[in-house]
Amino acid sequence: MTEQTFNYFDLPIGESPEPTPVSEQRRELARELLAISEQLVRLDADESALADYTAQARALREQLESHGHRSMRDILGRLITGQGSRQDALDMAEFEILSGPASPLSPPMTLWLDGDTVRGSATFGRVFMGPPGKVHGGVLALALDMLMAKTQDFVTGLGMTGTLNIRYLAPTPLNTEIRFEARLNRLEGRKLFVEAKVFAGDTQTVEATGIWVSARGDYRLRDRFAHLAPADQPA
Numbered sequence: 001m002t003e004q005t006f007n008y009f010d011l012p013i014g015e016s017p018e019p020t021p022v023s024e025q026r027r028e029l030a031r032e033l034l035a036i037s038e039q040l041v042r043l044d045a046d047e048s049a050l051a052d053y054t055a056q057a058r059a060l061r062e063q064l065e066s067h068g069h070r071s072m073r074d075i076l077g078r079l080i081t082g083q084g085s086r087q088d089a090l091d092m093a094e095f096e097i098l099s100g101p102a103s104p105l106s107p108p109m110t111l112w113l114d115g116d117t118v119r120g121s122a123t124f125g126r127v128f129m130g131p132p133g134k135v136h137g138g139v140l141a142l143a144l145d146m147l148m149a150k151t152q153d154f155v156t157g158l159g160m161t162g163t164l165n166i167r168y169l170a171p172t173p174l175n176t177e178i179r180f181e182a183r184l185n186r187l188e189g190r191k192l193f194v195e196a197k198v199f200a201g202d203t204q205t206v207e208a209t210g211i212w213v214s215a216r217g218d219y220r221l222r223d224r225f226a227h228l229a230p231a232d233q234p235a
């Protein structure tokens with residue numbers, strides 16, 4: 001059986017293919033590192049215990065440094081020509097700051113398509129705190145950026161965030177499942193207009209609108225999402 005190959009422009013944003021054994025292990029390592037970070041917040045340990053932990057952390061960092069990194073340039077080169085391996089596709093998604101399961105900075109936030117809606121879910125621990133007991137607004141902005149970028153799964157074309165407007169309606173609690181949803185509002189040439197909401201339980205805590213700008217060429221709805229075009233707008 002020939003190995004499946006992956007194309008950069010067909011990769012779903014913020015979702016990973018089935019993990020390889022290496023990626024499974026990277027995820028476990030990242031979970032441990034995030035759990036360590038959670039422990040460090042206001043850790044009530046004395047100076048000598050902290051010096052001991054610092055030495056252990058330094059020893060681990062030095063071991064990690066001996067391995068080097070898979071080259072982003074090579075990975076992108078293979079993916080852009082449609083010749084990416086599963087590990088290449090995993091490496092593109094696994095380290096996204098908030099949604100990558102192998103990112104030690106991610107809760108992780110999970111992202112998926114549900115019909116015409118992009119959905120997300122995350123539970124933020126104390127490392128993500130802004131106001132006491134609440135999620136930092138900048139962290140929610142990052143989560144929204146990732147969530148809303150995923151509306152590009154509905155279209156051909158890929159671009160960066162041009163504008164992101166956020167209105168914080170109510171504080172968002174830590175250690176609570178937070179739900180996110182985003183929808184395509186409309187396409188206009190190289191611009192994609194997106195809206196999003198954040199919920200804690202039944203309470204909407206944030207609303208957002210944004211514009212994504214395609215790197216090259218106009219955005220077009222993919223065939224299976226052609227129904228997302230308003231009646232007066234050709235797909």
Ligand SMILES: CCCCC/C=C\C/C=C\C/C=C\C/C=C\CCCC(=O)SCCNC(=O)CCNC(=O)[C@H](O)C(C)(C)COP(=O)(O)OP(=O)(O)OC[C@H]1O[C@@H](n2cnc3c(N)ncnc32)[C@H](O)[C@@H]1OP(=O)(O)O
Binds near residue numbers: 014149161211
């Ligand atoms: C093989 C390479 C593929 C390249 C892929 C590119 C991106 C991939 C990104 C993500 C995909 C993957 C997963 C997601 C993961 C992470 C998400 C990361 C999200 C970010 O972290 S992302 C960084 C923050 N982001 C920036 O760092 C943008 C800096 N900025 C620029 O790089 C330029 O500023 C740009 C490109 C935005 C526009 O420049 P430009 O020269 O290409 O476009 P131009 O000026 O011609 O405007 C054309 C039409 O867009 C309108 N327009 C222009 N700028 C606008 C804006 N800001 N807001 C709203 N509308 C805008 C005009 O008004 C005109 O509209 P009209 O046609 O109607 O007149």
